[in-house]
Structure formats: C-alpha cells, structure tokens
Amino acid sequence: MIDPISPHLPAPQFDVYAPGRVNLLGEHVDYNDGIVLPAAIDRYVHLQAVENSIPGVELTALDLGEHISFDLENLQADSLPEWARYPAGVAWVAQQRGLTVSGIRAVFTSTVPIGAGLSSSAAVEVAFGALWNELNGWGLTRLELARLCQQAENQFVGVNCGLMDQFASACGVKDHALMFDTRSLEFEPVPLPPGTVLVIADSGVRRTLAGSAYNQRRADCEEAVRILRKYLPAITSLRDVHVEDFNQWAIHLSERVQRHARHVIEEIARVQKAVHWLKQGDGAAFGQLMYEGHASLRDLYEVSIPELDALVEIASHLPGCLGARLTGAGFGGCTVNLVQEDAADTFVQSLAQEYTQRTGKSAEIYLCRASAGVFIHKE
Numbered sequence: 146m147i148d149p150i151s152p153h154l155p156a157p158q159f160d161v162y163a164p165g166r167v168n169l170l171g172e173h174v175d176y177n178d179g180i181v182l183p184a185a186i187d188r189y190v191h192l193q194a195v196e197n198s199i200p201g202v203e204l205t206a207l208d209l210g211e212h213i214s215f216d217l218e219n220l221q222a223d224s225l226p227e228w229a230r231y232p233a234g235v236a237w238v239a240q241q242r243g244l245t246v247s248g249i250r251a252v253f254t255s256t257v258p259i260g261a262g263l264s265s266s267a268a269v270e271v272a273f274g275a276l277w278n279e280l281n282g283w284g285l286t287r288l289e290l291a292r293l294c295q296q297a298e299n300q301f302v303g304v305n306c307g308l309m310d311q312f313a314s315a316c317g318v319k320d321h322a323l324m325f326d327t328r329s330l331e332f333e334p335v336p337l338p339p340g341t342v343l344v345i346a347d348s349g350v351r352r353t354l355a356g357s358a359y360n361q362r363r364a365d366c367e368e369a370v371r372i373l374r375k376y377l378p379a380i381t382s383l384r385d386v387h388v389e390d391f392n393q394w395a396i397h398l399s400e401r402v403q404r405h406a407r408h409v410i411e412e413i414a415r416v417q418k419a420v421h422w423l424k425q426g427d428g429a430a431f432g433q434l435m436y437e438g439h440a441s442l443r444d445l446y447e448v449s450i451p452e453l454d455a456l457v458e459i460a461s462h463l464p465g466c467l468g469a470r471l472t473g474a475g476f477g478g479c480t481v482n483l484v485q486e487d488a489a490d491t492f493v494q495s496l497a498q499e500y501t502q503r504t505g506k507s508a509e510i511y512l513c514r515a516s517a518g519v520f521i522h523k524e
C-alpha cells in the first residue's frame with residue numbers, strides 16, 4: 146500500500162487503490178477474442194475524493210502538479226488535458242448509460258509509471274469508476290466496471306483497446322495470474338509456477354505513437370477477418386481461424402496484414418499451450434513460450450524496439466531466467482521476466498548492468514507481486 150496523500154479534504158472521504166497490470170502472455174489478442182494471462186501488480190493509482198455539493202469535478206494530479214475543474218455536462222475530450230480524459234471519459238460513458246455521476250473533489254497520485262506498458266491509464270479509469278460506482282450506487286460488478294472503463298477509453302479517449310487492462314485492474318487476485326477469455330468473459334485465477342517470481346524491467350523508453358500505431362494494428366486484424374471470411378464464412382474474429390486454414394488463405398492478404406494476423410493466430414494457440422503448463426506448475430515450459438511470444442511481437446507484429454529486444458536477449462542468458470518478453474502494447478515500456486526465486490537478486494543486478502553496457506541507458510528493474518483488484522476505504 147502507498148502512503149496516504151493527505152490533501153486536507155473533508156470527511157467522509159473515499160480512498161481508492163487501483164492496480165496496474167503486467168501481462169504474462171497473450172499480447173494483442175484481447176481485441177481478437179483471444180485468451181490473455183495478466184496479473185494485477187502491487188503498483189497503484191491512489192485516489193482520494195469527497196462528493197461535491199455542486200455538480201462539477203475538481204481534479205488534482207499530484208504527480209504532474211496540475212489541477213483542473215470541469216462541468217459534467219457537455220464533456221469534450223479535446224478541451225481537457227490528456228490525463229483528465231480518463232476520469233472524464235468514465236463520467237461521460239456512465240452518463241450516456243443513464244447512470245448518475247456526482248460532482249467530486251479528487252486528488253490522485255500513482256506508483257504505476259506512465260507510458261511504461263503497465264496500464265497506468267486503465268488504473269486511473271478503474272479508480273474513478275470504482276469511486277462513482279460506490280458513491281452513486283451503480284451496482285456494477287467488477288467485470289461490468291471494467292467494461293465501462295474500456296468504453297471510456299474507446300469512445301472518449303479514442304484508443305481502441307481491448308478489455309485486458311481494465312479487467313486486470315478491476316478483477317486482480319493476490320498471488321495469481323488471471324486466465325481471461327475475452328470472448329466468453331470467463332476467468333480463472335492461476336498461481337505462478339512454484340519457486341518463481343516476476344521481475345519487471347523498465348527500458349526507460351516511453352511510448353509515443355502508441356495510440357495511433359495501436360489502432361492501426363487493430364484495423365489490420367479487422368481487415369484480415371473481413372477478407373478471410375470470403376473463404377472461411379464461419380469466422381467472426383481471428384480467434385476462429387486455425388493455423389492450417391490461415392496458411393491456406395493468407396495469400397489473399399497484403400504482406401503486412403499477413404504478418405500481423407499470423408502473430409495473433411499463433412499467439413492465441415501459444416496461450417492455450419501456456420495455460421496447460423501454468424496449471425502443471427511447469428515454469429520452464431511456460432517460460433519458453435514467453436520467449437516465443439516476444440520473437441513474434443518483434444518479427445511479426447512489429448511492436449518491439451531494440452531496447453526491449455536487448456532486455457530479453459540479455460535475460461535469456463542469465464542464470465535462473467525461465468522466460469522473458471515485452472509486456473503490454475509495445476513500442477517502449479517494460480519486459481516481464483519469469484525468474485527462479487533464489488536467482489532473482491543476482492538476475493536484477495546483472496540485467497541492469499548489461500543493459501547499460503549494451504545500450505548506454507539505465508533500466509529500472511524490480512520484483513512485483515500479483516495483487517488484488519481495485520479496493521476502496523471509506524473514512
């Protein structure tokens with residue numbers, strides 16, 4: 146838990162903690178009806194708020210030193226700074242659904258690094274969503290809350306993301322990864338392999354064009370489905386396409402769309418195998434699939450960068466490392482490493498040293514624990 150913010154807000158006060166997430170496998174498959182394997186992590190957006198007597202919202206982003214007030218009527222993304230679009234988007238979607246949204250005075254801070262692929266924006270959305278869910282008695286389940294937050298990002302912020310990040314922040318389970326089927330919306334917590342820990346390595350490179358490149362990847366997947374349906378009429382998403390069928394019909398797609406669709410189809414098959422190994426507690430077999438997943442994101446989906454490739458390559462030679470890959474959308478951010486517990490300290494030091502030697506940059510590297518989803522204290 147992070148320290149209280151103490152912003153001198155009057156009581157009754159709500160304290161909300163919404164975690165970031167790391168994804169162990171299943172990248173760029175959540176908007177293709179695939180299965181993902183994220184875990185909520187022990188890094189949080191911490192929000193403190195009181196209900197306002199007037200219908201407006203007053204927000205302070207402590208880490209940025211910025212303050213803004215806005216009306217809940219006629220919300221427009223363009224008129225807000227980027228950081229305020231996430232809470233405003235949640236309010237906007239809720240109002241579109243006919244839910245009451247109270248005015249609030251709120252202050253928030255975050256230990257989830259921004260733009261590092263650990264879902265800081267989803268954590269902000271989920272924190273504000275959980276607050277209004279409580280304050281205004283919306284009665285949404287955690288999964289419903291995640292969907293509302295995803296809609297805020299799709300329709301108000303303008304990033305056409307899948308459901309994984311908001312789901313993990315809302316539904317995380319302590320000490321477990323979450324096997325989440327984004328088609329059926331069923332999920333099952335699965336423990337990490339015994340004797341292993343998760344290490345996050347932050348390349349220090351921040352995403353810049355992630356939004357537009359992300360939307361373009363998604364458009365490619367949609368194009369692949371549209372064309373492949375002529376030959377495979379039963380499919381509704383890339384989840385339905387078997388590798389053999391894809392091999393037969395891929396020739397009808399442009400080369401770029403072929404590469405991108407192939408990643409998705411093979412990654413979905415990889416997650417299905419990985420879930421088997423995870424349930425068997427076989428960290429080595431699972432880790433091997435993490436390496437394969439990284440290679441596919443690098444060579445087929447084209448969302449890696451040299452710094453992330455260096456982190457994975459270095460990790461793969463270090464003692465006790467079972468698997469490593471970039472995590473999240475890519476274009477910068479972090480890798481996730483599955484490491485034997487007794488080798489973790491040396492692993493962290495060696496990875497940091499070799500990364501600096503190789504790239505001249507410094508990486509922040511730390512162990513993370515799988516955490517529970519969003520939680521609220523009322524004082």
Ligand code: GLA
Binds near residue numbers: 172174175474
């Ligand atoms: C971002 C999106 C997620 C998911 C990942 C890639 O984090 O928000 O929905 O698509 O990228 O797996």
